[in-house]
Amino acid sequence: MTEKIRKVRKAVLPVAGLGTRFLPATKAMPKEMLPVVDKPLIQYAVEECAASGIEHIIFVTGRRKSAIEDHFDRAPELESFLDERGKPEQARMVREISNGLRFSYTRQSEALGLGHAVLCAAELVGDEPFAVLLGDVIMEGAIPATRELVEIYEATGAGAIHVERVPRERVHLYGIVDVAPDQPRHPRWGDRLLAVRNLVEKPAADKAPSNLGVTGRYVLPPEIFGYLAETKPGTGGEIQLTDALCRLAKENKLFACIYEGKTYDAGDKLGFLEATVEIALKDPKLGAGFRAYLRGLKL
Numbered sequence: 001m002t003e004k005i006r007k008v009r010k011a012v013l014p015v016a017g018l019g020t021r022f023l024p025a026t027k028a029m030p031k032e033m034l035p036v037v038d039k040p041l042i043q044y045a046v047e048e049c050a051a052s053g054i055e056h057i058i059f060v061t062g063r064r065k066s067a068i069e070d071h072f073d074r075a076p077e078l079e080s081f082l083d084e085r086g087k088p089e090q091a092r093m094v095r096e097i098s099n100g101l102r103f104s105y106t107r108q109s110e111a112l113g114l115g116h117a118v119l120c121a122a123e124l125v126g127d128e129p130f131a132v133l134l135g136d137v138i139m140e141g142a143i144p145a146t147r148e149l150v151e152i153y154e155a156t157g158a159g160a161i162h163v164e165r166v167p168r169e170r171v172h173l174y175g176i177v178d179v180a181p182d183q184p185r186h187p188r189w190g191d192r193l194l195a196v197r198n199l200v201e202k203p204a205a206d207k208a209p210s211n212l213g214v215t216g217r218y219v220l221p222p223e224i225f226g227y228l229a230e231t232k233p234g235t236g237g238e239i240q241l242t243d244a245l246c247r248l249a250k251e252n253k254l255f256a257c258i259y260e261g262k263t264y265d266a267g268d269k270l271g272f273l274e275a276t277v278e279i280a281l282k283d284p285k286l287g288a289g290f291r292a293y294l295r296g297l298k299l
């Protein structure tokens with residue numbers, strides 16, 4: 001028997017959703033291409049992949065999403081135009097968008113849910129572990145979020161997801177985990193690493209098993225595809241990734257790791273504005289001027 005692959009080389013980025021919360025902006029443009037300061041939302045997730053040792057990105061796209069393919073493709077005309085006009089810095093920036101990564105694309109013909117979107121990537125992933133990143137969530141921390149999950153997988157051989165504490169009034173917007181401390185405690189992640197017993201999709205606050213919400217970063221074994229293939233449509237008629245994760249947790253093993261960095265749910269208008277303001281404030285060129293502008297606002 002061949003040794004099971006432990007190295008996580010591939011990441012699936014599902015971008016086939018309809019982005020209805022951002023209409024009318026998303027009528028003809030993918031939500032994932034909305035700019036946060038000077039980069040499209042999806043580029044933050046791709047940069048996180050590059051910083052996490054991922055080599056191959058698999059986008060699950062849909063209709064009206066071709067701008068994403070164009071963005072990560074080479075643009076030789078634009079690069080030479082910038083070079084000829086004496087703008088080498090901008091030419092370099094355009095060249096570096098793809099970060100030396102390999103990109104593949106597959107289609108989800110109908111937005112039947114996140115679980116269904118991940119299942120669409122099964123053939124391209126094959127029989128090896130892989131990461132999943134929700135492209136509308138920006139995660140910023142000292143250690144790239146995906147890298148932390150990759151390290152947990154590579155150390156333990158078990159799938160892992162990030163979770164964070166969410167206020168009671170927002171619990172109904174998240175997948176919420178029921179967890180127990182992992183025994184014995186892992187020397188590296190200590191109390192932050194928990195064993196998942198169950199997951200509930202968007203529970204009412206009084207029915208939630210905890211206040212730990214799933215953030216949008218996962219590293220999963222290939223067995224998840226078997227569970228997804230057997231998952232029936234759940235909440236909202238969609239095939240939920242949460243249902244397959246529940247089976248993985250119960251029949252196999254799944255870790256939840258409490259994330260220590262900052263998460264922006266930029267798929268939601270308020271989260272998008274928070275990401276824009278905070279990332280602009282941290283920008284070395286824009287930060288000081290933007291801070292002065294905000295201080296001077298008379299509201």
Ligand code: UTP
Nearest residue numbers: 014015016017018019020021111112113117267
């Ligand atoms: P969301 O639910 O945040 O995205 O899914 P959405 O459906 O596009 O947005 P709203 O709720 O209508 O405003 C999280 C990620 O999963 C992808 C989305 O593109 C998004 O990046 N997704 C979701 C799919 O690829 N396919 C689906 O069927 C559903």
